[in-house]
Amino acid sequence: MEIRPILSALMRSKVSMILIGLQVALTLAIVCNALFIIGQRMDRMNRPSGMNEADTFTFGSNGFGQGYDAQAVLRSDLALLRQLPGVADATNTNTTPLSQGGWNSPINLQPRQKSATANTAFYMVDSHALGAFGLRLVAGRNFKDEEVMPMDQGDRIQPSAVIVTKPLAETLFPDSDAVGKQVYLGEDSPPSTIVGVVERMQQPWIDSSTIEYSTLIPAFMPYGNYSRYLVRTEPGRRDEVMKAVEQKLAEANSGRIIGRMRSMEQTRADAYAGDRAMAIILGTVIVALLLVTALGIVGMASFWVAQRTRQIGTRRALGATKGDILRYFQTENFVITTIGLLVGGVLAYALSLWLMQAYQAPRLPWYYVPVGFACLWLLGQLAVLGPALRASRVPPAVATRSV
Amino acid sequence: MLKMTHLQKVYRTHLIETHALRDFSIHVREGEFVAVTGPSGSGKTTFLNIAGLLEEFTGGEYQLDGVDVHGLNDDQRSRLRNEKLGFIFQGFNLIPDLNLFDNVDVPLRYRGYGAAERKKRIEDALGRVGLASRMKHYPSELSGGQQQRVAIARALAGSPRLLLADEPTGNLDSLMARGVMELLEEINRQGTTIVMVTHDPELAARAHRNVHVIDGQVTDFDSEPALRAGSRESGIGNRESVQAAPVSP
Numbered sequence: 263m264e265i266r267p268i269l270s271a272l273m274r275s276k277v278s279m280i281l282i283g284l285q286v287a288l289t290l291a292i293v294c295n296a297l298f299i300i301g302q303r304m305d306r307m308n309r310p311s312g313m314n315e316a317d318t319f320t321f322g323s324n325g326f327g328q329g330y331d332a333q334a335v336l337r338s339d340l341a342l343l344r345q346l347p348g349v350a351d352a353t354n355t356n357t358t359p360l361s362q363g364g365w366n367s368p369i370n371l372q373p374r375q376k377s378a379t380a381n382t383a384f385y386m387v388d389s390h391a392l393g394a395f396g397l398r399l400v401a402g403r404n405f406k407d408e409e410v411m412p413m414d415q416g417d418r419i420q421p422s423a424v425i426v427t428k429p430l431a432e433t434l435f436p437d438s439d440a441v442g443k444q445v446y447l448g449e450d451s452p453p454s455t456i457v458g459v460v461e462r463m464q465q466p467w468i469d470s471s472t473i474e475y476s477t478l479i480p481a482f483m484p485y486g487n488y489s490r491y492l493v494r495t496e497p498g499r500r501d502e503v504m505k506a507v508e509q510k511l512a513e514a515n516s517g518r519i520i521g522r523m524r525s526m527e528q529t530r531a532d533a534y535a536g537d538r539a540m541a542i543i544l545g546t547v548i549v550a551l552l553l554v555t556a557l558g559i560v561g562m563a564s565f566w567v568a569q570r571t572r573q574i575g576t577r578r579a580l581g582a583t584k585g586d587i588l589r590y591f592q593t594e595n596f597v598i599t600t601i602g603l604l605v606g607g608v609l610a611y612a613l614s615l616w617l618m619q620a621y622q623a624p625r626l627p628w629y630y631v632p633v634g635f636a637c638l639w640l641l642g643q644l645a646v647l648g649p650a651l652r653a654s655r656v657p658p659a660v661a662t663r664s665v
Numbered sequence: 666m667l668k669m670t671h672l673q674k675v676y677r678t679h680l681i682e683t684h685a686l687r688d689f690s691i692h693v694r695e696g697e698f699v700a701v702t703g704p705s706g707s708g709k710t711t712f713l714n715i716a717g718l719l720e721e722f723t724g725g726e727y728q729l730d731g732v733d734v735h736g737l738n739d740d741q742r743s744r745l746r747n748e749k750l751g752f753i754f755q756g757f758n759l760i761p762d763l764n765l766f767d768n769v770d771v772p773l774r775y776r777g778y779g780a781a782e783r784k785k786r787i788e789d790a791l792g793r794v795g796l797a798s799r800m801k802h803y804p805s806e807l808s809g810g811q812q813q814r815v816a817i818a819r820a821l822a823g824s825p826r827l828l829l830a831d832e833p834t835g836n837l838d839s840l841m842a843r844g845v846m847e848l849l850e851e852i853n854r855q856g857t858t859i860v861m862v863t864h865d866p867e868l869a870a871r872a873h874r875n876v877h878v879i880d881g882q883v884t885d886f887d888s889e890p891a892l893r894a895g896s897r898e899s900g901i902g903n904r905e906s907v908q909a910a911p912v913s914p
């Protein structure tokens with residue numbers, strides 16, 4: 263390949279080379295980092311909540327009027343829900359994963375411990391929680407009905423039995439089986455016994471740094487007259503059951519309003535709306551940059567081919583084959599792109615370093631840049647192919663015909 | 666060396682047909698220096714382009730150095746141009762972004778020579794045209810006459826059998842033109858066949874033989890070997906008379 267004379271010819275038209283090279287450099291730097299950020303957002307969005315999201319929905323019941331007995335309504339609602347056609351299981355719960363709201367509390371191995379062993383989210387549920395959420399029990403047992411105690415807002419949380427997630431169990435008891443062990447959930451509370459371990463159940467907050475640490479508390483606990491339910495339906499019947507539930511529960515008790523009826527899929531979409539928007543914006547930026555770079559290369563190469571028509575004809579007259587001319591422009595593009603990519607590689611790592619310092623972003627994995635090299639080399643070659651083919655079709659007679 | 670018989674070239678555009686060459690026959694022998702003259706538009710460049718395999722012809726026959734050119738594909742024609750022919754253009758056609766060394770290198774790279782061989786040939790060729798000391802200069806730093814010398818060096822570097830020149834002095838003043846002409850004569854003396862298109866009768870007269878083209882046809886074709894000696898004599902005579910002209914008031 264005649265890289266040396268191509269390079270020296272390019273050095274004589276530095277401005278255009280610098281323009282295209284810089285464009286390639288910026289594209290590499292931005293695309294690498296943007297792709298990495300998109301990848302991180304996708305990883306974040308793809309974290310499993312641990313629960314069945316496809317067939318579940320939540321809703322609230324808000325009682326009004328005098329003599330409204332929230333505890334009684336809660337139980338009768340659950341009984342009604344569980345016998346509705348299409349309902350697989352149902353539980354009361356104060357919150358769900360992905361809902362962004364709930365309770366967070368220290369969980370300790372000793373009473374009155376100065377610094378917490380771990381922080382956990384609480385889910386106040388009854389003995390149907392495993393079935394309703396679709397959680398996987400990996401050790402111990404489910405709650406017994408008699409362990410589920412009525413609770414009021416402001417009551418101390420002192421259940422006799424709790425179920426914890428596996429990551430929490432392993433943090434609390436790294437060296438032994440957590441089942442049967444005692445933990446302390448409040449300042450002066452009596453200990454609670456871990457009766458079961460579920461594989462996974464995320465905390466309600468997607469930004470939590472301890473998102474895998476959750477604890478199930480067996481309790482019937484309305485907030486005043488408000489209570490919340492989670493229903494799992496038979497596969498594919500969620501939307502139909504949602505409508506039926508709204509209607510049946512309203513009919514069953516006219517002293518309250520059924521509201522905030524939401525599928526878990528909707529809840530997830532809302533929770534990650536920001537991440538999704540970021541991924542879409544960055545994706546658009548990537549596509550736009552690649553397009554602009556490709557068009558820039560096409561434009562510049564077309565201009566050069568037009569400008570050098572006589573030179574191409576002369577080269578043909580001096581013995582260049584069509585293939586030689588094609589390769590000339592391909593090599594020229596390769597040289598410019600490579601120079602741009604070398605600069606862009608440095609820029610990519612510099613941008614990553616800046617993102618790390620300014621936004622505590624993780625470091626760009628090293629392989630993004632070489633993969634970016636390969637992609638932009640390919641992009642450059644595809645972009646230059648049209649103009650290069652046009653150049654190869656310049657007839658040799660141009661050498662004598664155009665003066 | 667170059668033999669065309671009943672050659673035809675028709676340019677077809679959507680509106681008109683131009684018969685640029687009709688029944689064009691010429692025979693150039695090895696070692697000759699032939700000048701092709703004729704009015705503008707008569708077909709001189711067309712002839713040279715076909716001779717140089719830059720264009721195809723539409724009828725007749727053409728043999729270049731014993732090779733029947735008809736039916737060669739594009740790559741074979743490129744190869745033949747590279748190996749057997751040297752081109753000199755009216756506009757020099759140097760590549761402005763390459764220095765003299767790299768300009769002369771262009772056809773040698775297409776030939777596929779190694780670096781050492783190319784270097785030797787480039788230095789030789791630039792030496793022959795008297796520009797060995799300016800190899801790192803760019804064309805724009807040279808006068809027109811010097812640029813045409815570089816183009817001649819580029820044409821010579823591959824040791825062609827036949828040198829084709831289309832009005833090589835057309836863009837030069839008379840002093841530079843004379844220098845270029847003298848260089849071509851010397852190259853011819855050293856054995857390279859030259860076909861040169863020119864409209865300058867003074868230069869044409871210095872060739873061994875003149876071929877006059879009018880309307881795509883050879884009208885004054887003294888190709889008989891017997892006449893060649895006489896033709897050369899008359900050429901020299903012409904030159905003398907022309908040279909004498911400025912002296913007499």
Ligand SMILES: Nc1ncnc2c1ncn2[C@@H]1O[C@H](COP(=O)(O)OP(=O)(O)O)[C@@H](O)[C@H]1O
Nearest residue numbers: 676677683685704705706707708709710711712
């Ligand atoms: N590519 C072309 N298409 C159509 N006509 C052409 C083309 N090239 C040359 N001609 C015509 O062919 C004739 C001969 O042209 P040319 O060989 O260039 O003449 P000269 O070099 O003697 O001035 C002219 O009439 C010219 O207009």
Ligand SMILES: [Mg+2]
Nearest residue numbers: 706709710711
């Ligand atoms: Mg002409």
